Amino acid sequence: MRAVECRDVWMVYRTFMERGIVALRGIDLDIEDGVIFGLLGPNGAGKTTLISILSTILIPTKGEVRILGMDAFKNTRKVRERINISSGVRMPWGMKVYECLRFYAMCYGITDRRVVDRVISEFELEEHRNKRFDDLSTGNKQKANLARAFLNDPEVVFLDEPTANLDPDMAKKIRQMILRIKEEKDVTIVLTTHNMREAEMLCDRIAFIKEGKIVAEGTSEELKKYTKMSERVILKLKGNAKKLHIPYPYRMDGNTLIAFVEDAEKALPSIVVRLAEQGVFVESAKMEEITLEDVFIELAEGS
Numbered sequence: 001m002r003a004v005e006c007r008d009v010w011m012v013y014r015t016f017m018e019r020g021i022v023a024l025r026g027i028d029l030d031i032e033d034g035v036i037f038g039l040l041g042p043n044g045a046g047k048t049t050l051i052s053i054l055s056t057i058l059i060p061t062k063g064e065v066r067i068l069g070m071d072a073f074k075n076t077r078k079v080r081e082r083i084n085i086s087s088g089v090r091m092p093w094g095m096k097v098y099e100c101l102r103f104y105a106m107c108y109g110i111t112d113r114r115v116v117d118r119v120i121s122e123f124e125l126e127e128h129r130n131k132r133f134d135d136l137s138t139g140n141k142q143k144a145n146l147a148r149a150f151l152n153d154p155e156v157v158f159l160d161e162p163t164a165n166l167d168p169d170m171a172k173k174i175r176q177m178i179l180r181i182k183e184e185k186d187v188t189i190v191l192t193t194h195n196m197r198e199a200e201m202l203c204d205r206i207a208f209i210k211e212g213k214i215v216a217e218g219t220s221e222e223l224k225k226y227t228k229m230s231e232r233v234i235l236k237l238k239g240n241a242k243k244l245h246i247p248y249p250y251r252m253d254g255n256t257l258i259a260f261v262e263d264a265e266k267a268l269p270s271i272v273v274r275l276a277e278q279g280v281f282v283e284s285a286k287m288e289e290i291t292l293e294d295v296f297i298e299l300a301e302g303s
């Protein structure tokens, strides 16, 4: 069974002065059971709107959403019993971690304290269980939020930017935690992220969203084929070079030139020569496979 099915989903936010903001424009999406699925896209693309609709928090202006085979808006209560969402790092009031989690467990009708103990242990919160949520570091707040999202043993979990605002170490820990939980539990995870490496590391499949539409969807390997080139040549240039002419698509990152080529070894000498002809010299060079970030930039910037 598919965990998520979306057909022609539109979302228009009604605004007081304007004619309305179209956040989603006909989203079609199938997410298979048991995968980690990533929603990627630039700011304002519609990721949060989409994940909020999939988790039944928002009702779309038009379209059909089925979660675990059920119509999300005709069977909302049943759907909510079998899903959960973690969005932002908020918990109510100044309660302790254990109390917060117990409160949320009771909202799901879970009275067994062992369930709360289980998520505290799964999300490595033992040493923080009696600390006030507000006093935790951002990373531990995020862990507590993730723990909350797994209280009802959900079959589908939606995570809105699970590593946003975390330092690299904590972000890595959270990613490892997500992968471990996915291994241990029979759960489908749908997450949004801006971080390409994170998407590549975590997600079985990824959808790129731009201006409310899915512009590409597939595994990270499939997505890399969206750019015609499969390798890149990275050249650190001496001095500042602006308008350059080389026979390959490229982008500049400061004084680093990143050229997209089919065969990096073949292309490198000709690029260096062409640059020298334009009075631009190379300090260092390396060759590597194209990254998901390149695809993201191409899709986000392309028309």
Ligand SMILES: Nc1ncnc2c1ncn2[C@@H]1O[C@H](COP(=O)(O)OP(=O)(O)OP(=O)(O)O)[C@@H](O)[C@H]1O
Binding pocket: 013, 014, 015, 021, 022, 023, 041, 042, 043, 044, 045, 046, 047, 048, 049, 050
């Ligand atoms: N409550 C709202 N009222 C009006 N417009 C909204 C509302 N929420 C989002 N929007 C608009 O809808 C569009 C999509 O926003 P959304 O937050 O879904 O994008 P996003 O991809 O999650 O962005 P970000 O990565 O910056 O969080 C944007 O133009 C945004 O301004």
